Amino acid sequence: MPLNEKQEKFAEAYVLHRNATEAAKSAGYSAASANNQGYRLMQMQEVIDRVHELEQELETDVNVIEEIESQYTFAKANGHTNSAIKALELLSRIRGSNSDSSSSMDKDTLETAIVGCLNVLGEDKVVRLLSKCDFAGALFEENDSDYAEEPSESSEETNSVLVE
Numbered sequence: 001m002p003l004n005e006k007q008e009k010f011a012e013a014y015v016l017h018r019n020a021t022e023a024a025k026s027a028g029y030s031a032a033s034a035n036n037q038g039y040r041l042m043q044m045q046e047v048i049d050r051v052h053e054l055e056q057e058l059e060t061d062v063n064v065i066e067e068i069e070s071q072y073t074f075a076k077a078n079g080h081t082n083s084a085i086k087a088l089e090l091l092s093r094i095r096g097s098n099s100d101s102s103s104s105m106d107k108d109t110l111e112t113a114i115v116g117c118l119n120v121l122g123e124d125k126v127v128r129l130l131s132k133c134d135f136a137g138a139l140f141e142e143n144d145s146d147y148a149e150e151p152s153e154s155s156e157e158t159n160s161v162l163v164e
Contacts (some may be wrong), residue, residue: 005048010041011050015058065094076120084120 003011006027013026022039041047061065072087075078118126130136 001046003046007041007044007047008050010038013049014042014051015054066089068094079122081121081125088120088164 006029009027010029013023014020017023017026018041021035022038022040024034025031068087068090070092072084075087080102090103097136121129
């Protein structure tokens, strides 16, 4: 059964907004009933099928992976930590990586990945995060005793950061 004009407009708007209430308003349903109408329309198999059809018809010239990698590079270079992390999360999802995968990672690869993440976060944030760890007290005590034995310029700087 073909969709009527409002249902077709709803399906088209839903593809753009990804929000049933907004799509219902765009299709001409009243603001007062848009929430209910959007929900009702998204329960109709014909509407769902049309939304899927429209999504398949969408074309883009944007290489999503390259664009997200570019955004990550820019964010990292300009100190936008949250944006860089979000870009990494998106890349991970797109590439199908997830923490539940059974693939094993060797120690060196894991350490390299952790160091990369820590570099994105920056020294201050890393120290604040480390202070929240269960082993933080022991870590800071160990660092204090290590620095007391052989103080040097670099270790004194690190020690002052850890104590803060």
